Amino acid sequence: MSKNNHQTDVVIIGAGPTGLFAIFQCGMLGMKTHVIDALEATGGQCTALYPEKPIYDIPGFPTVAAAELIEHLEQQAAPFDPLYHLDQQVTGLQQESNGNWTVTTSKSTAISCKAVIIAAGAGAFGPNRPPLEGLENFEGSSVFYLVKRREAFRDKSVVIAGGGDSAVDWAMSLPEVAKKVYVVHRRDKFRAAPESVARMRSLAEMGKIEMVVPYQLHGLEGTDGKLEAVIVKDLKGNERSLEANILLPFYGLATDLGPMADWGFELERNHVVVNPTTCQTQKPGIFAIGDIATYENKLKLILCGFSEAAMAAHAIYPLVFPDHELHFQYSTSQGVPGE
Structure with a gap:
């Protein structure tokens, strides 16, 4: 043999x-x-x-x-x-x-x-990528589809997008190292485990994260691969600019x-x-x-x-x-x- x-x-x-x-x-x-x-x-x-x-x-x-x-x-x-x-x-x-x-x-x-x-x-x-113009310019430097090291986001302003387990789990974990954490989701209902969602909402009530709901990703601002802001829009067309260094889109695989x-x-x-x-x-x-x-x-x-x-x-x-x-x-x- x-x-x-x-x-x-x-x-x-x-x-x-x-x-x-x-x-x-x-x-x-x-x-x-x-x-x-x-x-x-x-x-x-x-x-x-x-x-x-x-x-x-x-x-x-x-x-x-x-x-x-x-x-x-x-x-x-x-x-x-x-x-x-x-x-x-x-x-x-x-x-x-x-x-x-x-x-x-x-x-x-x-x-x-x-x-x-x-x-x-x-x-x-492979990741499901959000349909954002110019997204590829920020991938690998400011936009990531996974978190291998929490420490990489220390003192960063982070936007987490999505409503599943990955989004909610990192929304609970990253406030320990990040300067600011936003959670962007198109509706107030999340698909994660109920207890995890409750813990995330508790962190929001304590001011450790900011819930940006109901909003969706709309655009990115920055130069040379360095993100400066994430633009979000609600169903009525109202826009917000979230000052951020990092975008983590968790839309599944x-x-x-x-x-x-x-x-x-x-x-x-x-x-x-x-x-x-x-x-x-x-x-x-x-x-x-x-x-x-x-x-x-x-x-x-x-x-x-x-x-x-x-x-x-x-x-x-x-x-x-x-x-x-x-x-x-x-x-x-x-x-x-x-x-």
């Missing part, structure tokens, strides 16, 4: 938080894993888009930075010796005559396995499933439909978990992805060990290898 050809029990596509936890769940059941990700490092969006973003709904962590969460998940997976294939995209998925699957990548890696877990988030992603879109999965709004009790797709041996998976009443939460990882691993066990009966054990009684 060449260095680019491998054989394992389970291939996990995606090294974000859900994929990393799937390593642990498979490992606890004695299954070996290989992990493929298009990014150069593990962590998915948590690493690439918002490593310092605080996350509030991970059990056991009142708050945890995204990068810290990934670090803990890597440590949890480490005893099971996963083999990572990073900086390469999955390009092919082919079923073998014996029922196994072969996964191939853009770097000519080929991995034969008994089952595949797709934990690829929403696929390849434009996603692309890439080659996975042509693999014959049942798709619903660019998400892979799965059985909610096993997370198996309509293709036997192929499972999907996390943000890429969908079923009735699906919640796009990391903690739900963790649960799906456990369900998928248990459903895969008889495919890897058809002659063994699985006796469920809690980790407290089973222990972890090396401990």
Whole structure:
């Protein structure tokens, strides 16, 4: 077998938080894993888009930075010796005559396995850009679509635009370092978790942020890539000029499933439909978990992805060990290898 050809029990596509936890769940059941990700490092969006973003709904962590969460998940997976294939995209998925699957990548890696877990988030992603004239002149210097280091915005005047979780979470976090924080949204209703919205409004009442509602982004003022003001307009055409150095437009991500879109999965709004009790797709041996998976009443939460990882691993066990009966054990009684 060449260095680019491998054989394992389970291939996990995606090294974000859900994929990393799937390593642990498979490992606890004695299954070996290989992990493929298009990014150069593990962590998915948590690493690439918002490593310092605080996350509030991970059990056991009142708050945890995204990068810290990934670090803990890597440590949890480490005893099971996963083999990572990073900086390469999955390009092919082919079923073998014996029922196994072969996964191939853009770097000519080929991995034969008994089952595949797709934990690829929403696929390849990029920011949804606001339609502002001259926006490109400020991108990378004054306009950013993610926050990698809060410290970069110390003593800056920051305009946050958007009404989802990212906008609200950073509206709660950046006042600790920024000189001024505005929150611009087209309506007074936000799409983030209610408790987070309540905390943001409390900060506004204390004067730590300014709510600019209902307004939308209308224009940018500045020279040589240095932003001086953000122009906003309400539905009646009234304009305001917000003196600012930084604009953070959080309008979500434009996603692309890439080659996975042509693999014959049942798709619903660019998400892979799965059985909610096993997370198996309509293709036997192929499972999907996390943000890429969908079923009735699906919640796009990391903690739900963790649960799906456990369900998928248990459903895969008889495919890897058809002659063994699985006796469920809690980790407290089973222990972890090396401990």
